[in-house]
């Protein structure tokens with residue numbers, strides 16, 4: 001994370017606190033809403049204070065430019081827990097560097113957040129997944145991170161965490177258990193999954209060859225967000241639950257050859273009887289998110305009801 005941003009966290013935090021009533025000046029949980037999932041904020045307690053701050057007003061924040069990401073920080077209570085909702089997120093492909101993309105996560109850490117629920121829309125790589133499935137993330141493969149795009153690159157901010165943070169336990173098993181308890185109570189077993197999320201920089205969707213590589217690497221879903229936020233959160237000692245809504249199936253069978261059509265040679269055996277695969281687009285992603293909006297709200301509320309006790313506090317000051 002670039003040193004350039006270091007002095008600004010406190011300014012942002014002080015500014016946000018100045019807009020909040022005392023009950024919301026320290027928040028414990030944060031929810032990042034993925035593409036088309038801004039309805040998650042509707043699960044907040046209706047009879048309590050609620051503060052809505054557009055990102056464009058927040059000092060040193062970027063602004064959201066992607067459809068389905070309204071761009072508001074909402075501070076409210078959920079199941080009486082003071083909670084921050086990022087209604088819309090920043091993506092690297094919007095042109096923000098990763099320090100700016102993940103800046104809000106560090107601001108949330110300073111606001112008191114110990115638990116992050118990060119959600120996204122993702123393409124299904126796993127053969128068994130269908131659009132509408134909801135996947136608890138158990139691990140991620142940051143393709144962009146392995147290629148040198150890690151939000152922690154730059155001078156280490158010791159106040160948040162160590163130079164070399166572990167990521168082998170990035171997705172908290174107790175929080176995943178809570179996710180599945182909530183799934184069970186709500187009878188959502190048939191759509192619940194647990195898998196590995198692959199992070200690609202985007203904004204182009206994957207070629208078939210790229211998608212195949214991710215499948216072979218053990219990926220179950222793919223998207224263009226989440227991993228940088230999780231790396232920044234884990235560095236700051238925040239425990240994480242990641243939830244992917246599978247919005248489409250990612251085509252990964254080899255691109256059909258056309259040579260035989262012209263040359264009259266036999267069709268390559270691997271290409272016989274291929275069922276058609278659909279090309280993905282962002283409208284479809286938003287449609288599936290809208291279709292599952294209510295269920296996901298219910299799921300998040302239930303998760304809040306069942307959350308395990310918070311981890312011991314660690315000062316970031």
Ligand SMILES: O=P(O)(O)O[C@H]1O[C@H](CO)[C@@H](O)[C@H]1O
Nearest residue numbers: 034035120121223224225285
């Ligand atoms: O990850 P979220 O923000 O949910 O959005 C997903 O949807 C967009 C592509 O349709 C990409 O931004 C991808 O990452």
